[in-house]
Amino acid sequence: MTKLNKYSQRVTQDETQPAAQAMLHAIGLTREDLQKPQVGIVSTGFDGNPCNMHLNDLARKVQQGMAGEDLVGLVFHTIGVSDGISMGTPGMRYSLPSRDLIADSVETVVNAQSYDGVIAVVGCDKNMPGALMAICRLNRPAVMMFGGTIAPGCHNEQKLDVVSAFEAWGQKVAGKISREEFEQVVLKACPGPGACGGMYTANTMASAIEAMGMALPYNASNPAISRTKEAECAAMAPAMRHLLEADLKPADILIPQAFENAMSLITVLGGSTNAVLHLLAIADAIRIPLALADFQRISDRTPFLADLKPSGRFLMQDVHENGGIPAVMKYLLEKDMLHGDCPTVTGKTIAENLAPVKPLSPTQKVLFPLENPIKKSGHIQILFGNLAPEGAVAKITGKEGERFEGRARVFDGEYAANDAIGAGEIRPGEVVVIRYEGPKGGPGMPEMLKPTAALMGAGLGNSVALITDGRFSGGTHGFVVGHITPEAQDGGTIALLENGDRIVIDAANNRIDVEIEETVLAERRRRWQCPPLKFNRGVLYRYARTVSSASHGCVTDAIPHLKMGTVKST
Numbered sequence: 001m002t003k004l005n006k007y008s009q010r011v012t013q014d015e016t017q018p019a020a021q022a023m024l025h026a027i028g029l030t031r032e033d034l035q036k037p038q039v040g041i042v043s044t045g046f047d048g049n050p051c052n053m054h055l056n057d058l059a060r061k062v063q064q065g066m067a068g069e070d071l072v073g074l075v076f077h078t079i080g081v082s083d084g085i086s087m088g089t090p091g092m093r094y095s096l097p098s099r100d101l102i103a104d105s106v107e108t109v110v111n112a113q114s115y116d117g118v119i120a121v122v123g124c125d126k127n128m129p130g131a132l133m134a135i136c137r138l139n140r141p142a143v144m145m146f147g148g149t150i151a152p153g154c155h156n157e158q159k160l161d162v163v164s165a166f167e168a169w170g171q172k173v174a175g176k177i178s179r180e181e182f183e184q185v186v187l188k189a190c191p192g193p194g195a196c197g198g199m200y201t202a203n204t205m206a207s208a209i210e211a212m213g214m215a216l217p218y219n220a221s222n223p224a225i226s227r228t229k230e231a232e233c234a235a236m237a238p239a240m241r242h243l244l245e246a247d248l249k250p251a252d253i254l255i256p257q258a259f260e261n262a263m264s265l266i267t268v269l270g271g272s273t274n275a276v277l278h279l280l281a282i283a284d285a286i287r288i289p290l291a292l293a294d295f296q297r298i299s300d301r302t303p304f305l306a307d308l309k310p311s312g313r314f315l316m317q318d319v320h321e322n323g324g325i326p327a328v329m330k331y332l333l334e335k336d337m338l339h340g341d342c343p344t345v346t347g348k349t350i351a352e353n354l355a356p357v358k359p360l361s362p363t364q365k366v367l368f369p370l371e372n373p374i375k376k377s378g379h380i381q382i383l384f385g386n387l388a389p390e391g392a393v394a395k396i397t398g399k400e401g402e403r404f405e406g407r408a409r410v411f412d413g414e415y416a417a418n419d420a421i422g423a424g425e426i427r428p429g430e431v432v433v434i435r436y437e438g439p440k441g442g443p444g445m446p447e448m449l450k451p452t453a454a455l456m457g458a459g460l461g462n463s464v465a466l467i468t469d470g471r472f473s474g475g476t477h478g479f480v481v482g483h484i485t486p487e488a489q490d491g492g493t494i495a496l497l498e499n500g501d502r503i504v505i506d507a508a509n510n511r512i513d514v515e516i517e518e519t520v521l522a523e524r525r526r527r528w529q530c531p532p533l534k535f536n537r538g539v540l541y542r543y544a545r546t547v548s549s550a551s552h553g554c555v556t557d558a559i560p561h562l563k564m565g566t567v568k569s570t
Contacts, residue, residue, distance in 0.1 A: 004244045007114045007140065008038040008072075029072065037244055038072045040115035042106050044127040049082035051124035051202060054193040054224060055147045058233055059121045062145065065237035071244075073237070074115070078105040083125050083473065084162050084196060088418065088450035095126060096445050096471075097543040099281070100556045102130030107137050116140065117240050123147035123194075125201040128209060129278035135214075136285035139251050141243035143345045144215045145232060146206040148224030149316040150194030155184050161197040163310055163473075165189040166449060170457020173422055194224030198309030200473060203316045204271035205278060207325050208262035213253045213344030217353050221316060221324035228320075242347050254286045257339040261350065263298040264337050265329065267378035268367075269306045273393045273472055273482060274447075276380065280553030292382045292391045292551055296510065299378030302337065304397060305368045310477040311397045312374075314366045322364040326357040334359075335370050374398060383481060385513040386521070387467075387493050387503065390485035391551045394507055395472065400479040402507040404465040406431040408497050408514070413437060414448060414470070421454045428463035431503045435494045436531070437470030438487025439554045443534060443544035449473035452480055465505055467512070469494050471550070481505060481512060483550040489530065490549075496524040 005012065011020040012034040024034060041062055045055030059075050066073030081091070081098040110118055117140060120131035128146065135142040153160035168185040171177045177185075195202035206220035216235060222228040242248075259279060266275050276295055283290035306328075308314050319325065332338045333354055340351030360367060368374050375398035383392045396402055409426065410433045411417040417434050420426055432451070439445040448470050455464055456478055465479040469487035472480055486492030493514065497503075502515040514521075535541040546556045 002245060002247045004037040005035070005116055007116045010114050033072050036070050036072050037116040038074060038114070039066060039117045039119060039240055040110050040113065041073050041075045041119045041121065042109070042131065043075060043077050043121045044080045044102065044123055044131070045077065045121070046080050049080060049085060049124060050150060050190055050193050051082065051147065051195040052080045052127070055121050055123050058145070058147060058229070061230065061233035062119055062121060062236045065234050069237040069241040071237060071241060074113070076109050078102050080124055080127055083201070083447060087166075087447060087473065088414070092446035093442050093444035093540055095447065096277075096439070096554060097539060099126035099130040099133070099278070100543070101539070102127060103133040103137070106131055106134035110134070110138055117244055118142040119145060119236055119240060121145050121147065123202065125205065125274065128202070128205040129282055132209060132214065132282050133285040136250050136254065136282060139249050141240065141248060142214070142250055143236065143239055143243065144209050144219070145236060146195075146209070146215065146219050148194050148222050148226065148229045149203055149320070150197045150224060151191050152197055152315050152317055153188045153191050155188045159315060160185060160189040161309060161315060162190055163196070163198060163200070163449070163453060166453030167457040170454035173424070173454065174458040176457070176459070192225060197315040197317060199269050199271055199306065199316070200310070201272040201274040204266050204269070204275050207269060207271065208266050208275055208279065210325050211261040211265040211329060211338070212258040213342055213350065214250065216346065217326045217357070218324045221320040223317060223320055239345060243345060246347055248343070248345070248347060251286060253343050253345065254282070254288065255342065256288055258342050259283060259288060259290060259294070260298060261338050261342060263295060264302050264332065267299055267302040267304065267380060268328070268332060268337070270304050270308055270311060270379050270397060273380060273395050276393050276483065277471065277550060277553050281555050284553055284555050295380055296382040299380050302378050303370060303373035304375040304377070304379045305370065305373050307366055307368065307374065311399055318366050322366050323358055323360055326354055327360045328367060330354045330357045331360050331367065381507045381510060383505070383507065383510050383512040385511045387512045387514050388484045389493070390549060391483070392481050392485065392512055393483040394481040394505070395476065396479070396507040397477065400462055404431070404479050404505045406465060406503060408433050408499060408501040408503050410435070410497050410499050414446065414451060417451050418454065421451055421458065426455065426460060426464055428460065430464055431505070432464060432466040433494065433497055434466065434468040434470060435488040435497070437468055438489055439547040439550060440533070440544045441487055441489030442470060443540045445471050445550065445554060447471055447473040448482070449476055452476040452478055467494070467503070467505070479505070485549050485551045487550070491525065491528060491530060493521065495528055496521055
């Protein structure tokens with residue numbers, strides 16, 4: 001029989017650890033409790049962000065169910081960074097590094113305290129991949145619980161979300177709406193707790209993790225404030241008990257086909273390009289080889305079907321009201337687009353979990369039918385060329401076309417670009433280049449939602465492209481290319497661009513090039529001087545010194561002996 005307390009017994013059952021046992025009695029545990037498995041319940045809750053403001057309450061509700069399953073649930077906490085609040089400010093540089101701090105802190109506490117299992121209660125963008133990276137490193141029974149999506153805001157009978165506020169600024173700058181209208185949108189966009197409502201990074205990663213089998217069914221689409229989310233809290237303890245009894249671990253669940261399921265689902269949903277970074281990092285943590293080529297392979301064979309924001313009309317709340325992520329997955333399984341035999345944290349396979357799920361209603365409008373897709377291939381396109389010899393990630397929904405040619409308008413950093421957009425200096429036909437915002441150069445690879453939203457709000461979304469060695473929010477739409485590698489700080493071609501250079505972005509052929517003779521590029525490269533890092537101590541300095549390329553997931557503990565390559569297709 002499997003020992004359920006095989007980690008915690010090191011401190012609870014060893015008589016040479018009397019001080020440890022005395023301290024556990026001090027927190028209220030009885031002698032009988034010391035015989036039980038201990039489960040760490042990590043919350044990324046904090047008051048300063050709607051995505052996270054309710055998570056501590058959810059974690060306590062999860063804890064309340066533990067005694068009924070003869071488990072000891074012990075809540076601990078880790079950090080979070082609000083992407084929406086830090087966006088467009090120096091604080092955004094801390095967003096992606098927070099993923100690794102979360103991973104390190106969860107790994108540290110669970111190992112140091114000898115917990116037998118982990119439940120992660122998470123909300124905003126980097127919470128989920130960070131916690132899952134730690135869970136992969138720990139490889140002991142674990143389950144993820146997403147705090148849920150925010151309810152939509154409303155103004156003039158129009159649904160709003162956080163991106164509505166960003167785009168309203170662009171509309172105000174362009175003179176399309178009044179200051180009063182702008183202020184009403186800002187006031188009403190985010191009505192309460194929950195992660196940003198469209199198919200942005202948080203909802204993308206929650207959906208991907210459910211498809212990978214590391215969360216309970218419906219976890220991704222149950223709203224933050226709902227009876228269904230409360231029911232999930234009650235289901236956590238029985239789920240953990242089963243995982244412990246079966247000794248079912250992340251490495252048993254996160255097989256290559258699980259990653260394919262995640263990539264297929266987020267392609268259908270039109271998910272965030274941040275999923276590329278995060279899935280690469282999660283794969284690295286669980287020792288699964290995954291590469292940019294895998295995303296392109298899945299994108300080539302998978303259509304874009306969901307009419308979800310940022311490029312569409314609907315929000316995750318609408319997905320919930322039409323059967324949730326399981327209904328979408330059931331549709332994909334019926335169309336032979338998922339691996340139904342993949343295991344999950346329920347102890348059942350994907351197909352077994354989906355068997356009782358009601359199919360999508362034929363009258364629903366959120367998901368287009370496979371026979372009439374929004375786009376026949378995926379929106380995530382991996383581009384290579386002389387501008388990105390190690391790869392770049394484009395978000396091409398088809399609404400903005402698949403090819404853009406224009407003259408470069410170069411900015412050494414986001415703030416200069418924002419000032420130019422705010423002053424109305426960007427012209428149709430230009431390719432806005434924002435560089436020195438990569439993982440090292442940023443540092444932290446900040447998101448470019450503020451400039452892209454401003455361009456959309458100003459009515460330039462269909463006439464201007466934007467490329468960067470930084471990354472994009474899941475809320476970004478328009479003709480955009482990010483993750484350009486090598487980044488400018490490493491002397492990549494993007495560092496050599498000058499105003500007026502002709503740039504060609506060809507998503508149909510997966511190319512991004514600057515039309516310059518190689519001899520000219522070589523001369524520019526000879527003259528280029530690497531700028532100093534923006535920080536010389538602290539978190540961002542350590543991050544810039546240790547982070548890998550975006551094409552490898554921006555991991556800070558890369559495994560030298562793990563050959564990064566494509567997963568085997570099945």
